[in-house]
Amino acid sequence: MKIAAYQAPLLENGSMEALSYLRTQIDVCEDKDVEILCCPEAVLGGLADYSDRPAELAFNIENGQLEEFLSPLTSETVSTIIGFTESANTGLYNTAIIFHRGKVFGRYRKAYPAIRSSIYNAGDELPTFTLGSLTFGIIICNDTNYIEPSRVIAAKGATVLFVPTNNCLPLNKADVVARARSAQIARAVENGLTVIAADVAGHQDGFASYGSTNIIDPNGAVIASSKPFVEDLLIADIEPEADKERRGWDSSKNPAIVRAFLEECYPESSQTLNAFH
Numbered sequence: 001m002k003i004a005a006y007q008a009p010l011l012e013n014g015s016m017e018a019l020s021y022l023r024t025q026i027d028v029c030e031d032k033d034v035e036i037l038c039c040p041e042a043v044l045g046g047l048a049d050y051s052d053r054p055a056e057l058a059f060n061i062e063n064g065q066l067e068e069f070l071s072p073l074t075s076e077t078v079s080t081i082i083g084f085t086e087s088a089n090t091g092l093y094n095t096a097i098i099f100h101r102g103k104v105f106g107r108y109r110k111a112y113p114a115i116r117s118s119i120y121n122a123g124d125e126l127p128t129f130t131l132g133s134l135t136f137g138i139i140i141c142n143d144t145n146y147i148e149p150s151r152v153i154a155a156k157g158a159t160v161l162f163v164p165t166n167n168c169l170p171l172n173k174a175d176v177v178a179r180a181r182s183a184q185i186a187r188a189v190e191n192g193l194t195v196i197a198a199d200v201a202g203h204q205d206g207f208a209s210y211g212s213t214n215i216i217d218p219n220g221a222v223i224a225s226s227k228p229f230v231e232d233l234l235i236a237d238i239e240p241e242a243d244k245e246r247r248g249w250d251s252s253k254n255p256a257i258v259r260a261f262l263e264e265c266y267p268e269s270s271q272t273l274n275a276f277h
Contacts (some may be wrong), residue, residue: 010202041166058087074102154191180212192246
């Protein structure tokens with residue numbers, strides 16, 4: 001099946017102009033028989049962490065506000081993964097939704113909102129989704145720096161991982177392309193997943209993003225990679241079926257190593273588990 005990753009231009013924080021950019025890319029994807037288009041994290045409105053009025057960037061899913069706003073993006077053949085700030089009763093979330101035939105088909109809330117601190121609440125669910133023959137998951141940007149989210153998603157049967165990303169950073173910290181790609185490759189290889197990451201790119205008000213948009217196969221080969229600082233669209237054919245032999249998934253055959261891993265890396269969880277034995 002064909003998938004695509006859209007590297008969107010870095011717009012002024014608070015701007016909703018991305019809607020027209022997304023429509024243009026959906027039109028291209030329709031012409032090229034792409035089934036799923038992945039767009040960047042917070043492509044609508046930008047990151048709330050950089051806003052003086054973050055609530056004004058947010059959309060509510062439950063009351064239909066988001067679906068109404070996204071209605072111009074409706075397509076019968078292309079499902080689009082879109083990042084935005086979600087407003088919920090429990091606060092703001094850094095969220096990506098699957099927009100499928102004019103409806104919100106599924107939602108993922110970023111598990112690790114920022115490296116240090118964030119206005120966003122952390123999500124606590126790692127769902128998988130199925131469209132046609134493809135079972136997939138979504139994580140967002142900084143989540144790729146953690147091994148657990150993608151492993152859980154792969155264990156649930158996903159073969160593809162979409163990664164909406166937004167590496168908009170101060171100019172002196174913006175060159176994170178190599179690190180971002182390395183994390184994406186690591187998650188692909190260790191979980192036997194195809195990874196599709198879509199970033200923003202450009203300069204805006206003292207911030208920049210080089211663009212870390214990549215399509216990576218389960219062996220860690222970079223199938224396609226974006227050009228720096230510019231709008232770009234990557235399209236690739238991927239295999240929706242899982243590799244029958246995922247290397248490194250049989251660690252339980254050596255319980256001592258698994259036990260050491262839990263004790264050293266998750267001491268609090270390990271103590272809780274030991275209390276039940």
